[in-house]
Amino acid sequence: MLPDSLSTQVKVLGPTRFPNPLLQIRSTFVERDRVLLPSTLQELEPYLHREPPSFEMAGPRRELFFDPSTIACGILTCGGLCPGLNDVLRSVVLSLTYAYGVPTIYGFRYGYAGLAAKNGLEPLSLTPAVVEDIHTKGGTLLGSSRGPQELGDMIETLERLKVRVLFAVGGDGTLRGASALAQEILRRGLEIAVVGIPKTIDNDILWVERSFGFATAVEEATRALEAAHAEARGALGGIGLVKLMGRHSGFITAHASLANSDVNFCLVPEVPFRLEAFLGALEARLRARGHAVVAVAEGAAQELLPSSGERDASGNLRLGDVGLFLRGEISRYLQGCGLEFSIKYIDPSYIIRGVAANAADSEYCLALGQHAVHAGMAGRTDLMIGYWNGHFAYVPLALATAQRKQIHPQSELWQRVLGATGQPDMS
Numbered sequence: 001m002l003p004d005s006l007s008t009q010v011k012v013l014g015p016t017r018f019p020n021p022l023l024q025i026r027s028t029f030v031e032r033d034r035v036l037l038p039s040t041l042q043e044l045e046p047y048l049h050r051e052p053p054s055f056e057m058a059g060p061r062r063e064l065f066f067d068p069s070t071i072a073c074g075i076l077t078c079g080g081l082c083p084g085l086n087d088v089l090r091s092v093v094l095s096l097t098y099a100y101g102v103p104t105i106y107g108f109r110y111g112y113a114g115l116a117a118k119n120g121l122e123p124l125s126l127t128p129a130v131v132e133d134i135h136t137k138g139g140t141l142l143g144s145s146r147g148p149q150e151l152g153d154m155i156e157t158l159e160r161l162k163v164r165v166l167f168a169v170g171g172d173g174t175l176r177g178a179s180a181l182a183q184e185i186l187r188r189g190l191e192i193a194v195v196g197i198p199k200t201i202d203n204d205i206l207w208v209e210r211s212f213g214f215a216t217a218v219e220e221a222t223r224a225l226e227a228a229h230a231e232a233r234g235a236l237g238g239i240g241l242v243k244l245m246g247r248h249s250g251f252i253t254a255h256a257s258l259a260n261s262d263v264n265f266c267l268v269p270e271v272p273f274r275l276e277a278f279l280g281a282l283e284a285r286l287r288a289r290g291h292a293v294v295a296v297a298e299g300a301a302q303e304l305l306p307s308s309g310e311r312d313a314s315g316n317l318r319l320g321d322v323g324l325f326l327r328g329e330i331s332r333y334l335q336g337c338g339l340e341f342s343i344k345y346i347d348p349s350y351i352i353r354g355v356a357a358n359a360a361d362s363e364y365c366l367a368l369g370q371h372a373v374h375a376g377m378a379g380r381t382d383l384m385i386g387y388w389n390g391h392f393a394y395v396p397l398a399l400a401t402a403q404r405k406q407i408h409p410q411s412e413l414w415q416r417v418l419g420a421t422g423q424p425d426m427s
């Protein structure tokens with residue numbers, strides 16, 4: 001379950017040297033607690049005669065590396081938008097200010113571009129008043145971006161503004177960038193901590209059981225599926241086809257299909273299918289039941305589509321449009337069968353990620369922000385706040401970015417999807 005070459009041990013800038021101001025208001029602190037990686041007896045079996053792997057548990061420490069009353073901190077959001085970004089920003093600012101008394105907080109605009117001070121971008125000065133009600137809105141107060149920046153430029157800004165803890169909220173790319181930055185900072189012998197807060201609407205980051213914004217996105221996605229079902233039932237041979245986000249991992253499509261169990265075909269990148277098998281199964285479904293709902297993740301069936309080979313600023317491959325492709329193929333096939341049909345194609349696209357977080361995600365974002373602040377103040381660096389086995393934990397960035405979290409076809413999740421949709425094996 002763990003690559004042998006990678007450690008679960010998080011880097012620390014140095015020995016702690018200042019009392020935590022929280023000592024005045026709380027009595028419990030994290031001392032030696034660790035979160036187990038194995039979560040079942042079977043996963044524990046190989047470790048009967050040696051200590052099982054574990055993460056440092058997240059939470060406030062009695063002693064800190066930084067004297068919070070004297071430092072500046074910075075925060076940025078990078079990569080695609082996700083519900084809850086503003087909640088995380090607000091949580092970090094409130095926690096830095098009220099729990100730790102940090103006097104200066106910079107909000108870097110448009111991700112790493114702002115940190116590199118590109119295009120004359122100046123950081124915002126963040127206070128509780130500035131972030132007061134941002135959690136009620138979607139998007140990110142700071143803006144976001146894709147595209148690489150020079151490590152030297154970013155470190156220069158951190159040095160110029162005397163930032164001692166940087167919080168980077170973003171996906172796999174952002175976390176890789178944060179790790180590269182943290183390592184270069186260590187190499188230069190600087191006392192600056194870099195703390196990642198994992199953001200992924202696709203829920204595809206390892207050691208994060210459920211990422212923030214994911215539940216909200218699934219909720220929004222189910223609205224599209226409900227509409228697709230209504231449209232499908234409202235027409236002779238009605239087919240509701242919905243394309244949902246998910247470049248490499250189909251968790252949104254799988255969970256939305258389970259939440260709206262009217263879906264008959266759930267297609268995800270992790271489970272390739274033969275087009276003929278899918279079209280044949282769709283025809284059978286239409287003949288038997290008169291309508292069908294198809295949910296497809298944007299990264300599914302890419303091997304069936306021509307690739308432009310184009311990449312975005314961050315190097316992510318631009319995908320072919322699987323929704324339009326399936327609409328065309330379904331039409332062609334059903335016309336050939338002489339079946340009466342009507343396809344309604346829905347692409348909710350950015351609608352599922354531009355909204356404010358729901359209550360469960362907001363609560364989760366608040367905790368993530370608080371734990372990130374505790375970690376930074378204690379001098380932890382090159383880490384992200386994970387959520388594993390029901391606990392917030394410190395996860396080294398090298399471990400978090402080593403692989404992508406995907407749906408395993410044998411997993412209980414995918415087996416439940418197969419059960420709920422009744423779709424046949426189309427491999």
Ligand SMILES: Nc1ncnc2c1ncn2[C@@H]1O[C@H](COP(=O)(O)OP(=O)(O)OP(=O)(O)O)[C@@H](O)[C@H]1O
Pocket residue numbers: 078079080081111112145146147148149170171172173174175176177178180199200201313314316
């Ligand atoms: N290997 C890497 N090393 C350093 N920086 C990276 C690396 N990969 C990506 N980045 C930088 O991280 C930032 C965000 O990356 P990216 O656009 O892939 O979004 P992301 O954080 O993965 O979020 P999303 O989940 O929306 O894709 C970009 O500025 C990108 O250049």
Ligand SMILES: O=P(O)(O)OC[C@H]1O[C@](O)(CO)[C@@H](O)[C@@H]1O
Pocket residue numbers: 079080081171200201202245246247298312
């Ligand atoms: O169009 P953008 O902003 O590059 O983002 C789109 C992509 O970002 C992701 O949400 C990942 O964060 C993909 O699922 C999605 O297709």
Ligand SMILES: [Mg+2]
Pocket residue numbers: 079171172173
């Ligand atoms: Mg990414």
